[in-house]
Amino acid sequence: MTEEEPKLVKSAQRTIQIMELLGAARGPMTVTELHRRTGFPRSSLHQLLHTLIAMRWIESTADGTAVGVGPHALLCGTAYLDRDPALPFATRALELIGDKLGYTVHYARLDGPNVIYLATRETIEPRRATSRVGRQLPAHATALGKALLAELTPREAGELLPGHLTGLTDHTIVDHEALRRDLEETRARGYALEREQNTLGLGCVSVAVPYRIPATDAISCSIPIAELTDEEIDRVAEVMLDQAAALATRLRAEGIR
Structure with missing residues (x-):
């Protein structure tokens, strides 16, 4: 890894892109919409979403058709303000x-x-x-x-x-x-x-x-x-x-x- 061109970890980069999309959205987004906006392979997208749900960074809607920002994302954001x-x-x-x-x-x-x-x-x-x-x-x-x-x-x-x-x-x-x-x-x-x-x-x-x-x-x-x-x-x-x-x-x- 060089100082000029640090290598990005693809899975981490994709996770952050998902969180930024959900954070900017006016409401929950469906998996289909996330796939269209990101272009990520569906299998990879599903794995990332399941991980984020398990870690409570995102949460599913009541009917399970869409996902939105979860409570742990709020904790991270308020920590920035607090410090x-x-x-x-x-x-x-x-x-x-x-x-x-x-x-x-x-x-x-x-x-x-x-x-x-x-x-x-x-x-x-x-x-x-x-x-x-x-x-x-x-x-x-x-x-x-x-x-x-x-x-x-x-x-x-x-x-x-x-x-x-x-x-x-x-x-x-x-x-x-x-x-x-x-x-x-x-x-x-x-x-x-x-x-x-x-x-x-x-x-x-x-x-x-x-x-x-x-x-x-x-x-x-x-x-x-x-x-x-x-x-x-x-x-x-x-x-x-x-x-x-x-x-x-x-x-x-x-x-x-």
């Missing part, structure tokens, strides 16, 4: 921002070409936006992701992104040149902005939290599109820039990198 030293401070920052602005706010981390939501503070108002912890979205389709991509050089951002940019709505930027221009605007103004690029009816303002260089984490505020005026964007951005800077200062002071 992250930045999250208690980030959660407090979300509470302060939510109280000031009255909108749902999120904290997320760049993970390759995606962002993963690590914390959410929801407003109690009916207009709230819900995004569960653990949710993963393409970085190019979110203000959170664009705030973090803008922390990279254009070349670094380009190398991180896939060749084909998936559209989540008709408003998602799927052209690399258009995205490059959007990231330049983000760098210039200091925050990212998107309008209905991943959820219809909602816009978002996001700011990177620069306790690491380049920043890996960001905070965002979801705003109903009808309220996303220039004045409201300015108000939200000012609060978030202040809170992101304060959070970064606190994390560095705590020795968290």
Whole structure:
């Protein structure tokens, strides 16, 4: 095994692919659907599923026709959150921002070409936006992701992104040149902005939290599109820039990198 090209264990790789598919699915998936999505031989797929069920990483539906994520997958996911030293401070920052602005706010981390939501503070108002912890979205389709991509050089951002940019709505930027221009605007103004690029009816303002260089984490505020005026964007951005800077200062002071 060389350092440049580590050899991957096929069975482990396939197991992780199955778990990631089930984790991203909206509900349980049938074996037929998993076979179609993975292309794994049916015999190998059945063996892997039986093992995962026995280990309680996945579980069967009551009628036995489909499988979904099991309780041990939750234990593994929450362990990641529990050991992250930045999250208690980030959660407090979300509470302060939510109280000031009255909108749902999120904290997320760049993970390759995606962002993963690590914390959410929801407003109690009916207009709230819900995004569960653990949710993963393409970085190019979110203000959170664009705030973090803008922390990279254009070349670094380009190398991180896939060749084909998936559209989540008709408003998602799927052209690399258009995205490059959007990231330049983000760098210039200091925050990212998107309008209905991943959820219809909602816009978002996001700011990177620069306790690491380049920043890996960001905070965002979801705003109903009808309220996303220039004045409201300015108000939200000012609060978030202040809170992101304060959070970064606190994390560095705590020795968290």
